[in-house]
Amino acid sequence: MDITARDTPYAIAMWDYSWLERRNDGGGYADWDRALDELVERGYDAVRIDAYPHLVAAEPRGTHRLAPAFEACDWGSRDVIDVQVLPALVEFVAKCADRDVAVALSTWFRIDEGNSRMAIESPADLAAIWRETLGYLANADLLEAICWVDLCNEFPLGAWAPFFEPGDDDYAPERHRPAAQQWIETSIDGVREAYPDVAYCVSETAGPGAPWGRTPAASMDLIELHLWLMNTTSFYRWERYDEPLDSEAHFQWFAETGAHRYRDDAEHWQAELETVIQTAADWSRRTGLPLATTEGWGPIHFRDDPALEWDWVKEICAFATRRAADTGRWAAIATSNFCGPQFTSMWDDVEWHRELTDDITSASVDL
Numbered sequence: 001m002d003i004t005a006r007d008t009p010y011a012i013a014m015w016d017y018s019w020l021e022r023r024n025d026g027g028g029y030a031d032w033d034r035a036l037d038e039l040v041e042r043g044y045d046a047v048r049i050d051a052y053p054h055l056v057a058a059e060p061r062g063t064h065r066l067a068p069a070f071e072a073c074d075w076g077s078r079d080v081i082d083v084q085v086l087p088a089l090v091e092f093v094a095k096c097a098d099r100d101v102a103v104a105l106s107t108w109f110r111i112d113e114g115n116s117r118m119a120i121e122s123p124a125d126l127a128a129i130w131r132e133t134l135g136y137l138a139n140a141d142l143l144e145a146i147c148w149v150d151l152c153n154e155f156p157l158g159a160w161a162p163f164f165e166p167g168d169d170d171y172a173p174e175r176h177r178p179a180a181q182q183w184i185e186t187s188i189d190g191v192r193e194a195y196p197d198v199a200y201c202v203s204e205t206a207g208p209g210a211p212w213g214r215t216p217a218a219s220m221d222l223i224e225l226h227l228w229l230m231n232t233t234s235f236y237r238w239e240r241y242d243e244p245l246d247s248e249a250h251f252q253w254f255a256e257t258g259a260h261r262y263r264d265d266a267e268h269w270q271a272e273l274e275t276v277i278q279t280a281a282d283w284s285r286r287t288g289l290p291l292a293t294t295e296g297w298g299p300i301h302f303r304d305d306p307a308l309e310w311d312w313v314k315e316i317c318a319f320a321t322r323r324a325a326d327t328g329r330w331a332a333i334a335t336s337n338f339c340g341p342q343f344t345s346m347w348d349d350v351e352w353h354r355e356l357t358d359d360i361t362s363a364s365v366d367l
Helices: 032-041 053-058 088-098 123-139 178-192 248-264 266-287 311-327 350-361
Strands: 010-016 046-050 064-066 081-083 102-106 146-150 223-226 291-293 330-333
Touching (some): 010 350, 088 123, 123 178, 248 266, 248 311, 266 291, 266 311, 311 330, 311 350
Parallel strands (some): 010 046, 102 146, 223 291
16 A cells, blocks of 8 residues: 555545544544544545554553643544553554555654653654554554555654754754754664565645755655645734634634635635645655645644634635645645544535545546
């Protein structure tokens, strides 16, 4: 299921850490069989999940107490929760394999009581925890189900990679700087040495003025870009708002301003986003690497809320999904980053999902 050998794109859903942390009644993932059957019903053939490699390395079959992922958003648990990564990870991937659903592994390095992620002190440490995690899947003959491994979500952002030390590099947040590139190359090479038949990357998010023309780290097999209307265009004026994305004030902005701002000039916002998509496609052509987007395309954070409207979100996400598919450079495409059963307003619209996944899986990958 290697993503680099695809003739058609994967239609992929991001289930992040919710697959394990929202197993409560009403959380959307209490019954994995039902959730996966519904995923397939909607036309998806891949899913991206958190493999928690730092917790596997710390105590693979132990119980880990995690802090809430968000306070106002519906990814993961909003409460303190105890999780056991194994044998759950193997069981879940096996259920995916039974349905021919490929799995992209990633990690957001969720915070546990012992803050195990801070045991990562070098690229070699990052490679080691992934080798150990993949070993459990290899022992269960499940590596064929893995379409790629993303060693760290949106590296080197501090929220997901607090262990990253830039040394003398004064531009640590910018991943094209030498310190970040060295981490990416060395860590991927360290995992590939043990598991050479798996595709690897380190995902990233982009913003206005992103250095699209740079050369990706030599060890990358694909470029996983997270692109939204909010972070790649002038739609959201970051300098005017000091509320974090994970806040009630942020959702109030969407209720009072966001929907109207989009509807008042939808063609303009679509054109801005299409320019970004085409620029990313051109970058892919120059590098020869396929693209994947598992998080996109409208708001970064959204949720079910009586004050919030989903129709405009579906519109911009459908527009961007189709434009990405048309480029021939995307080997995996998400319809949004709200494609999970906890987002019922979007999940329940089976026809919307089916139309878009049909468009994705009937497109071609021209590498």
